[in-house]
Each structure stands twice: as structure tokens, then as C-alpha cells.
């Protein structure tokens with residue numbers, strides 16, 4: 470099976486039902502995407518498939534064939550996506566574990582909606598859990614990035 474990850478074609482020869490998360494982390498050694506719950510409940514493993522935020526812990530490799538897979542490593546060539554810049558400016562992370570998932574979730578929102586309302590941000594981000602409680606800074610950084618992309 471051929472999979473396009475961050476613009477590069479990769480081969481996968483294992484069980485087609487393997488979660489994308491394991492392919493990304495264990496085979497491609499891209500460890501920015503995290504394992505939290507394994508049940509699509511926390512958002513730590515969020516990546517994009519054809520621009521949509523998906524939970525890679527519950528997304529089989531076979532479902533991504535022929536689609537564009539983007540991980541945090543491929544979000545921006547220089548790690549200068551407006552969200553990544555805003556995240557640094559707002560000092561969002563605490564332990565950092567949930568943060569790539571948070572950024573990927575937010576990036577899918579801003580790609581479609583450059584001026585999200587507080588409610589839209591709330592709804593989009595509600596499934597991404599942060600045990601450190603960085604939620605206020607996350608919201609602030611999303612707003613800041615949205616301002617910069619208008």
C-alpha cells in the first residue's frame with residue numbers, strides 16, 4: 470500500500486486495519502503525534518487526512534490510501550505556521566503532550582474559517598483534552614493566529 474505523508478510517498482506492508490498512528494510513530498519515526506487514550510477521546514493523536522482533522526489512533530491505514538496525510542512535522546516546512554508562531558508567542562504549552570494534537574485540530578479550523586467566533590473555536594476544540602489546563606492560552610493563540618491570517 471502506498472501512503473502520502475507530508476508530501477512524500479511511503480510504503481506500508483502490514484495489516485490494513487493498523488491505526489495510522491502506529492504507522493506514523495513506529496514505522497516513520499515521526500513522534501510529534503502522540504498516543505493518549507487510543508479510543509478517539511482525547512485528541513492527542515490528531516493529524517489531517519485531506520485537510521480534515523482525524524484521530525489517527527482510530528483511523529485505519531487502509532482508509533488513508535490515496536489521500537494526503539499531514540502530521541505536525543509537515544504542517545509547515547519551517548515550523549512557522551501562524552498557529553505555531555502564535556503558540557510560541559502565547560507560551561501555550563505546559564508539559565506539551567497534547568499540543569501537537571491541539572495545533573492540528575486548530576489548523577483544520579483556520580484552513581476553512583479565517584475568523585472563527587469564540588463559539589466555533591470552543592466547538593472545534595472541545596474534543597482535545599489538556600491535562601495541564603492550557604485551554605485559555607490555546608484559545609488566545611488561535612485568536613492571535615486568526616488575526617494574523619486575515
Ligand code: FES
Nearest residue numbers: 505506507512526
Ligand atoms: S490517542 Fe487518539 S484520541 Fe486519544
Ligand code: FES
Nearest residue numbers: 564565599600601
Ligand atoms: S500541555 Fe500538558 S496535557 Fe496539554
